[in-house]
Amino acid sequence: MNSTFRSETTGDEVVAAFPDSVKGRIFVVTGPSPKGIGASGLIALAKAHPRALVLAGRTPSAFASVAQQISSIDPAIHVVSVALDLSSLASVRAAATELLANADIPHIDVLINNAGVMACPYSLTVDGIEMQFGTNHIGHFLFTSLLMPKLLKASEPRVVNLSSSGHRLGRLEQYEDYNWEKTPYNAWSAYGQSKLANVLFTNELAKRFGPRGLKAYSVHPGSVATDLLRHITEDRQHERTELITLVQSDPDWESMRRKNLEDGCSTTLVAALTPASALENGSYLADCQVGNPKATTKNTEAAEKLWALSEKLVGEKFYATV
Numbered sequence: 001m002n003s004t005f006r007s008e009t010t011g012d013e014v015v016a017a018f019p020d021s022v023k024g025r026i027f028v029v030t031g032p033s034p035k036g037i038g039a040s041g042l043i044a045l046a047k048a049h050p051r052a053l054v055l056a057g058r059t060p061s062a063f064a065s066v067a068q069q070i071s072s073i074d075p076a077i078h079v080v081s082v083a084l085d086l087s088s089l090a091s092v093r094a095a096a097t098e099l100l101a102n103a104d105i106p107h108i109d110v111l112i113n114n115a116g117v118m119a120c121p122y123s124l125t126v127d128g129i130e131m132q133f134g135t136n137h138i139g140h141f142l143f144t145s146l147l148m149p150k151l152l153k154a155s156e157p158r159v160v161n162l163s164s165s166g167h168r169l170g171r172l173e174q175y176e177d178y179n180w181e182k183t184p185y186n187a188w189s190a191y192g193q194s195k196l197a198n199v200l201f202t203n204e205l206a207k208r209f210g211p212r213g214l215k216a217y218s219v220h221p222g223s224v225a226t227d228l229l230r231h232i233t234e235d236r237q238h239e240r241t242e243l244i245t246l247v248q249s250d251p252d253w254e255s256m257r258r259k260n261l262e263d264g265c266s267t268t269l270v271a272a273l274t275p276a277s278a279l280e281n282g283s284y285l286a287d288c289q290v291g292n293p294k295a296t297t298k299n300t301e302a303a304e305k306l307w308a309l310s311e312k313l314v315g316e317k318f319y320a321t322v
Contacts, residue, residue: 021275023048025109034062051077086115212320
């Protein structure tokens with residue numbers, strides 16, 4: 001791990017430190033919307049000659065400008081845009097099928113599960129799953145699992161899941177009531193539930209597929225002003241008090257300043273590009289260094305149960321023998 005990296009480190013600086021981890025490689029990034037950290041990460045990667053960058057998001061026309069900017073930086077990059085609505089399992093399957101069939105994407109070196117929603121009013125996905133859990137975790141669980149054959153074709157496959165310090169709001173017992181049918185719905189708690197799932201999913205990926213060469217990392221990108229905050233209207237600002245109180249218990253709190261897009265993508269890129277020999281499989285990162293997640297994220301039984309629940313909700317089982 002590069003000890004000089006810090007909260008202010010930019011995505012460009014991370015890419016400049018690890019050019020060999022980018023050049024000639026294939027990256028898939030969900031949530032590439034303009035003015036988001038997915039897009040800023042893609043732009044940084046484009047400066048180091050990747051073979052291909054796959055942009056996967058709900059409406060390709062909405063991030064066409066990002067694809068165009070990548071091509072303007074390096075016309076040699078193969079840019080692929082894929083329609084992916086993580087709140088629809090049918091859309092996730094269609095997107096994965098499209099990528100698996102794309103001969104120009106023979107393998108996937110790095111999958112960055114960046115997309116997400118935050119603290120939205122209660123609603124269900126088209127498949128009947130609470131929106132934040134369904135989008136932030138279940139959709140990515142299915143997308144990752146379906147793409148596993150192409151990930152495992154890479155020489156050093158890697159999955160990076162964007163979590164949040166807000167995972168501290170999550171409670172293991174809430175997975176018994178993932179749709180909040182027996183518990184009064186709280187948008188921030190539900191967000192924390194989905195972010196806790198991201199960390200548990202990462203740990204289970206590392207355990208199940210680590211022997212096959214896969215590395216998996218979870219990331220707290222920091223507090224970044226993006227469209228992710230669109231549901232936090234003025235009349236709901238008071239709800240942030242619970243989140244702030246909890247994350248202040250985070251050992252990384254002192255450095256949790258508001259970030260811009262350039263340094264908001266940096267921790268994700270550290271997780272994506274740091275040589276595997278310098279970063280323990282399953283690590284959680286914050287401010288470009290290994291962080292300290294909530295103790296319950298180390299509960300291996302909970303991670304196994306979440307995997308089983310996820311398989312149940314998507315209606316398909318996935319094994320490490322892919």
